[in-house]
Structures are given as C-alpha cells and as structure tokens.
Amino acid sequence: MVCFRLSPVPGAGLVLFCLVLGAIRSYALELNLTNSENATCLYAKWQMKFTIHYETTNKTYKTVTISDLGTVTYNGSICGDDQNGPKIEVQFGSGFSWTVNFTKEVSNYSIASISFSYNTRDNTIFPDAQDKGILTVNNPVAIRIPLNEIFRCNSISTLEDNDVVQKYWDVLVQAFVQNGTVSTKEFLCDKDKTSTTVAPIIHTVVPSPTTTPTPKEKPKVGTYSISNGNGTCLLASMGLQLNVTQDKVASVININPNSTDFTGSCHPQTALLRLNSSIIKYLDFVFAVKNENRFYLKEVNVSMYLVNGSVFSIANNNLSYWDAPLGSSYMCNKEQTVSVSGTFQINTFDLRVQPFNVMEGKYSTAEECSADTDLNFLIPVAVGVALGFLIVVVFISYMIGRRKSRTGYQSV
Numbered sequence: 001m002v003c004f005r006l007s008p009v010p011g012a013g014l015v016l017f018c019l020v021l022g023a024i025r026s027y028a029l030e031l032n033l034t035n036s037e038n039a040t041c042l043y044a045k046w047q048m049k050f051t052i053h054y055e056t057t058n059k060t061y062k063t064v065t066i067s068d069l070g071t072v073t074y075n076g077s078i079c080g081d082d083q084n085g086p087k088i089e090v091q092f093g094s095g096f097s098w099t100v101n102f103t104k105e106v107s108n109y110s111i112a113s114i115s116f117s118y119n120t121r122d123n124t125i126f127p128d129a130q131d132k133g134i135l136t137v138n139n140p141v142a143i144r145i146p147l148n149e150i151f152r153c154n155s156i157s158t159l160e161d162n163d164v165v166q167k168y169w170d171v172l173v174q175a176f177v178q179n180g181t182v183s184t185k186e187f188l189c190d191k192d193k194t195s196t197t198v199a200p201i202i203h204t205v206v207p208s209p210t211t212t213p214t215p216k217e218k219p220k221v222g223t224y225s226i227s228n229g230n231g232t233c234l235l236a237s238m239g240l241q242l243n244v245t246q247d248k249v250a251s252v253i254n255i256n257p258n259s260t261d262f263t264g265s266c267h268p269q270t271a272l273l274r275l276n277s278s279i280i281k282y283l284d285f286v287f288a289v290k291n292e293n294r295f296y297l298k299e300v301n302v303s304m305y306l307v308n309g310s311v312f313s314i315a316n317n318n319l320s321y322w323d324a325p326l327g328s329s330y331m332c333n334k335e336q337t338v339s340v341s342g343t344f345q346i347n348t349f350d351l352r353v354q355p356f357n358v359m360e361g362k363y364s365t366a367e368e369c370s371a372d373t374d375l376n377f378l379i380p381v382a383v384g385v386a387l388g389f390l391i392v393v394v395f396i397s398y399m400i401g402r403r404k405s406r407t408g409y410q411s412v
Contacts, residue, residue: 029048029072029090031088033079039179040180040181041180042080042174042175043174043177043182044174045170046171047169048098048168048169051065051167052065052066052118054120054130055131057130062128069093073090073091074088075091085112085175086175088100094124096119098115102176104175108145108146109147110144110145111142111175112140112142113138115139116166117134119134120132138161146187150187151172151173151174151187152187152192152313153169153192154170154301155169157171188313193311220256221238221257222237223237224264224275226264226265226271228265232358233266235352236355238348238349238352239254239348239350240254240283242255242283242304242344242347243344243346243347244304245344246312246343249307255275255283256277260280266356269288270289271286271287279304280303281311283300292326295322295326296322299317300316312344314343324367326357327356327364330354330369332368333351334369352366
C-alpha cells in the first residue's frame, strides 16, 4: 500500500489517500481511496481489457487486444468535494490512461462516464499505425446506485465506441462511502440479477423452514487443474458442500464435479480457481502469497441460484484458511468448514490444494491440517495401548500357568 499527500485544495482539507498498487497480472485491480481523516471514501475492484482497431501504413487494418496492463498507477484519483465528484484515474504503459467519473444526487450516486486514452506512438503495440498520437474515447454510462450500497457486476460489460471495445468484469465499486465503511449491501447489475441463457436447476437444493439445513450425503470429490504457458500451475481436489441461509430458509448443495466447469489463472502473488454450473454462476477461490514464503485462501466469491429462483451473492476477501508453505500442498481429509459469512459456509472433504510452485503437474509434499495430524497421532497411540494390554494379558496368563505347574509337583 502506498500513500500520497496532495497539496491543499481550495475549500477542502489536506487530502491523504492510499492506493493498493499492483499489476493487472494480479486477480484484480484494487483501489482503496481514503480522505484526510484516513477514512475510506471510495473503493473499487475490477478487471478490464481493451480491443483496438487501427489503420496501418499499408492502408490495411489490424486489431490489438490489451489485457496485460503491466504496472499501473492511480495518479489523479480523488475522493471529491462540493465542486468535483470522485474520480478514478489509472495510468499504464506508454501514454495509456483510463478514467471513471462519479456524480451524486439526493439518494443515489452514478457512474457517470468512462474515458480511455491510448497512444498509437507506442511502437511495441502499434508498430505500423498510420496515425501517431494519443486518441481518446468517451462513453456516458449513467449507472445509478443507491447511496451506501456497493455496485457489483461479475458479468462481462461491454462499451463500444468507434475503433475501441472495452470489456469489464468482476466489478465491485462504491463511491461516497459513508462513515469510512464500505457497505455490505450490494446493488447488482442487470446481467447478474437474471440469466436468460441458463435456467436454474434446483434438484440438489434442499430447502428447510428453519435455519438448520437438511443433512446431505458426503459430496463427490472433484479434481481441478489450471495451466498457464509453463504448464500446470494450480492443482486442487476436494468434495464441496455449500450451506446457504436466506430469509430463514437453509439450503445445502453438494457440488457434482461431473457437471461442474472450471477455469482459473495463476500469477506470482495470486491464483484463482473458478467453478460454475447450471446452479452456480461462479464460485471463486482466490489464493495469495503472504510473507513471501506461505500461501493461503484469501478470498471466496459466490453467486448462485436458490430454490426460489432468486440469486444469492456474497464475497469475502479477508479470509485466512488452508495455510501452508510455498512449494508444498495443503491437505485435509477430515471435514473442514470455510466460513465466508454468517449466511454462507463451505464444507470441504478430502481436500488437497497447491496453487503455487507446481512441479511436473504433481502435488508436492503436503502440510496436513490439525484434524488429520491429531488422527495420525492417535492411531499409533491406540496401537501402542493395544499392544501393551496384550503383553499384560500374556504375562498374567504365563504367571497363572506357572503357578498351576508348581502345584502339580508338590510332595505328598
């Protein structure tokens, strides 16, 4: 995290804001903007890519896609004041920039507009461009969100303007944050609210009139592997059982690996495994590196259909599960619970994961969970106790037999 202190602005105090800097190689761009009182005023997390159509010196046309932004900066991002609304500004590459402007009404705030500037002088990306210079496209957006709610849109959103196509997904943003606390109440985009291409299948959902879900059988174990240019980079195998409570109705869902698709990505500091099916729009497991020598499960995001056809979504990026050294895997055969929120938990069975440093497509030596370690410790203890008891029985039998033998040879 890097903090910047800006010079005073007329009519406003000294502004201090902190940026979570990172490259697009991470799971998502993330910005946490704070004011002079060190309270969060704007929070955003998202992924994006750009497709640009341009004319070459040979009078032909080429298309380039920019998805790897390299290292980004956020200079010019502001909380806003009475004269100027909040703004996100991102700079990357050689002369590339992206800006989002927000406005406020009585009970709503809006994502008002998005602009993108690209530099055709960049000979690496546009080596044969006919026109050299910085070009800008502006797109009015006008997405209205109730104050003190956070906007979420995991579906892909597209903006097209002339020769530029912009795509955004996994968007999470809140401007005009109240009292420095990012809201947990979500305002979903229309694409996340309904799905016209996939009808929810709910035969594996068991509703209950109370908050106690109906017990289900142990889920099947699924095997998942993610690859990048260097081969397999993430391995996971686990049985998954989802526990959801909404409106005092509890549901238990066993994930069937035979009807579940998966995707993901691997980066130096983060790794993602995403599952989806006819019921689950997405279930994300996000792993991170800590202290440069260990990994752990940092984040879980889920959006799924419930028995009544409504969509349940929740996210938590402040978890700490499945901790193990880098270069090893994490294993837990016993049932384990990942508590994402008060209304959503994941039970895992026969779990083994390795999101970093996979060699030759195989798991490395496993660090076992405490439940498995205790079991492994109890087994030799039980065997030892049984052997000790057997020795005592043999010894007593021997002594009784010897005593009887002496009695038989007594003189008359």
